[in-house]
Amino acid sequence: MSGTNSNLPTPRILAVANQKGGVGKTTTAINLGTAMAAIGQCVLIIDMDPQGNASTGLGIDHDDRKISTFDVLMDPNIVTQSLLATAVPGLLLMPSTLDLLGVENELANTPDRSFRLKQAIELIKNIQINNGHETKPFDYIIIDCPPSFNLLTINAMAAAQSVLVPVQAEFFALEGLSQLTNSIEEFRKLLNPTLDIMGIVLTMVDDRTKLSKTVAAEVSSVFGDKLYNAVIPRNVKVSEAPSFGQPVLLYDLKAPGSQAYIELAREILQNER
Ligand SMILES: Nc1ncnc2c1ncn2[C@@H]1O[C@H](COP(=O)(O)OP(=O)(O)OP(=O)(O)O)[C@@H](O)[C@H]1O
Numbered sequence: 001m002s003g004t005n006s007n008l009p010t011p012r013i014l015a016v017a018n019q020k021g022g023v024g025k026t027t028t029a030i031n032l033g034t035a036m037a038a039i040g041q042c043v044l045i046i047d048m049d050p051q052g053n054a055s056t057g058l059g060i061d062h063d064d065r066k067i068s069t070f071d072v073l074m075d076p077n078i079v080t081q082s083l084l085a086t087a088v089p090g091l092l093l094m095p096s097t098l099d100l101l102g103v104e105n106e107l108a109n110t111p112d113r114s115f116r117l118k119q120a121i122e123l124i125k126n127i128q129i130n131n132g133h134e135t136k137p138f139d140y141i142i143i144d145c146p147p148s149f150n151l152l153t154i155n156a157m158a159a160a161q162s163v164l165v166p167v168q169a170e171f172f173a174l175e176g177l178s179q180l181t182n183s184i185e186e187f188r189k190l191l192n193p194t195l196d197i198m199g200i201v202l203t204m205v206d207d208r209t210k211l212s213k214t215v216a217a218e219v220s221s222v223f224g225d226k227l228y229n230a231v232i233p234r235n236v237k238v239s240e241a242p243s244f245g246q247p248v249l250l251y252d253l254k255a256p257g258s259q260a261y262i263e264l265a266r267e268i269l270q271n272e273r
């Protein structure tokens with residue numbers, strides 16, 4: 001059952017982005033990727049953040065990050081060698097290291113600097129991935145962006161088809177979102193005319209607060225059905241899992257956070273069919 005998403009290009013390439021720090025981008029990239037792999041998708045997570053949180057959260061030691069996103073941006077031709085298996089069948093990772101901090105300098109005089117990731121992804125579009133049940137190309141490529149709009153995010157935005165936006169349920173959420181939509185508009189003009197917002201997911205939602213409900217109502221009044229029904233609750237298991245180098249779905253499948261990411265994965269797949 002390869003190419004499950006009938007009319008859409010395979011792989012689907014998503015940038016998980018929000019210029020605001022600490023809103024759950026990396027947590028969403030790791031756990032959405034894991035949930036998708038658990039329901040049969042072949043998935044690649046690209047760690048585009050020098051912090052390397054997605055790599056650490058997936059249990060990849062620094063010593064094993066031999067060829068990193070940095071190296072791939074320097075030379076897209078080595079992309080295949082950068083891909084690492086994770087503990088989740090069907091989920092691969094392109095790891096990052098602090099070297100990524102140097103990309104802006106290294107590529108300063110390179111005319112195609114914004115399109116290095118796009119070139120690399122072109123080269124792995126058709127490679128065959130075995131998830132234990134079948135062998136097929138990647139269904140999803142999920143790019144974990146840093147919390148700023150620099151050359152790294154620009155590369156992600158040039159390569160992606162769509163942006164997935166995690167939004168923390170808090171008072172100024174809408175303000176941050178309007179900055180983000182302005183930036184996406186710019187990226188569309190400059191780099192990628194068909195880039196769109198795939199959806200918005202509320203993270204760290206505390207059901208007991210009226211605030212969460214107000215934020216959800218406000219976001220949906222502006223973004224309508226782009227707001228996913230699935231919401232990610234604030235859940236201590238979600239925040240503990242990365243220190244064990246595990247997605248929360250492996251750490252505690254029954255945790256509310258795990259179940260929420262499975263719901264989100266199902267909703268995204270459903271919407272795309
Ligand atoms: N649903 C959740 N419940 C509890 N804690 C969470 C949840 N989601 C994320 N966190 C915690 O919040 C912090 C920020 O999350 P995360 O690293 O995913 O955000 P980020 O947007 O990627 O941050 P940055 O902008 O620094 O890259 C982390 O400590 C993470 O463990």
Ligand SMILES: [Mg+2]
Pocket residue numbers: 025026027049053144145146
């Ligand atoms: Mg992050």
